[in-house]
Amino acid sequence: MTAAHKTQNILIFGATGLIGRHITNAILDNAASFAGRIAIFTSSNTLWTKSDEIDALKARGVEIIGGDITSADAVNEAYTGFDTVVSCVGRPVIQNQLLLIQLAERHPDVKRFFPSEYGTDIDYDASSASEKPHQQKLKVRAALARVSKLQYTYVVTGPYGDGDSVLYLAASGPENEARGTFDVKRKRAVLLGDGNGRISLTTMRDVGKLVVAALQHPEEARNRALRVNSFTATPKEILAEFERQTGGQPWSVAFTSLAQLEELEREAWAKSDPKAGGLTLRRIWTSGRTLYDARDNGLIGMEDGVETLESAVRQAIKVQTEVEDEE
Template sequence: MSFKPRNLLLFGATGQIGAFILDALLSARDEFERIAIFTSQNTVETKADSLVRLKKNGVEIIVGEISDEEAVGKAYEGIDTVISAVGRGAILAQIPLIRLASAAPSVKWFLPSEYGTDIAYSPASAYEKPHQGKLKIRAYLENKIEVPHLAYTYVVTGPYADMYVYLLGEGPRAVGGWDAKEKKSTLVGEKGEGRVSLTTMKDVGTLVLATLRHPAESWNRALKVNSFTTTPAAIQAEFERQTGGERWTDVTYTSLPELRTLENQAWESGAPTAPLITLRRIWAEGGTLYEKRDNAMIGEPPVQTLEEVVAQELQRVNS
């Protein structure tokens, strides 16, 4: 394949995960002719200082609303690769973005906002409630009648390690997580021994950049990539090691049946934590594990370790 991405456009670049992707691209600024971001007027007004810094680093700022098809179409002029990092609430807004990208003469490659849990891990994945929006995006991208000339790549990372280790407090404690400040935790699964593959948010950026560097290996496929595979018990042991070596006394466990009960109750009551609980159940069931990950296909980029994640979390809570 002779294609090499040179002119990039990012959606959601100032959001939680988009900022890490943009940072990674800027670390390789000389590899690209253009790095542009499409952002709203609200972002211009609320993140003015950040946008000034981006401009100084050679980022082109295009202001508009993603619902404005004329503005999006104009933004695609001269762009060959589109990267989306829109949040869960805007997942379906990608359909017109994809349609317009397919119609744009210069655009060849689209990376949708796929970072996270594998939505096609098993036949059961098609019925998981949090997956439905992303499943519709995949179906649209793979429809060669609707999108005949646009290549795609799904960068599937599994849960974000940075968030996995401090979710305690965002929902019922039994959902699982670690409170490093109070030295208390809840481990999901039998003795916390279930394996889970995690990716740091920084590494999402690293892995997207590596994907762009390997189009021949990445086009029209899902890349299953991650930072490391561990267990809740191993995370607990690492927290204890980095907090003086003593056992934490406030450690509880949630079985998978208990987690399923919490999940059903959350959906029935309309709790905002319901998608989170479903995702944690999927992770605890092994829905991020593969016989072989795809990091090597994109050059085996350097990734962070569990030790680094725990150290960063301890620094966060103690700062």
């Protein structure tokens, strides 16, 4: 067995997306530990529509490579000089990673590949193989299972514990609150299940830190899934922390039972509702499928240094309040 490869030069795909921003920022914050080049591969459209963000990355020393992620020639050329690829592409384009893996396996420079796994565990148990939102990521794992040269790591974080739109600590609004909500403005919560089921969450800031830690621990992270998180809490415990940080008064509370959530999910898929996948994921989380006998934080030196329920709720309140101010 070959030794685990130490990362020096990193090429990032999806760097300006929802989770990509946090992962890229964490890598840049720790750039000195890699002692090489850091670059992003992005589309011509992103170069135009997110020019301020691109300029900010350039100012931090990031190399910008424009190109088409579906072009073998463009990707193959971009790989030159980079030993590690970190993919942060979003769910709608997960399948594009199949080409990225194929080319990385053949390229003489690329040694490590981090696919866009951040989120729900797609290999939690036997039932995972049939879950509709998992299908493209399962194809990516199958492709990596066939490689012989390329080393890989799956960073599995569970749901994001943040207050940004549609995330677990977000406000869903009255029309969508049955899918779960922690609404700071209305002091209204709809808890999934009976409120007592534990769920493991990872803030997006911690996702970035955990990816960096995996990059810095090549032997421990090689060719495996790292199941990591920030904290574990019940919906009732999360609500109690929101109440404590918003003045101590009780919020208005309702519940969406697991059976009700399953019915909402079935209806959404039957209508080809874009929200159907999100409801499936919430049903998975509410069923306890973010829980493990032990997490892998300690393998990569991150048993400490991750966020707590208190800090995650504090940031979620800030995010929701800022959105209200903008409106």
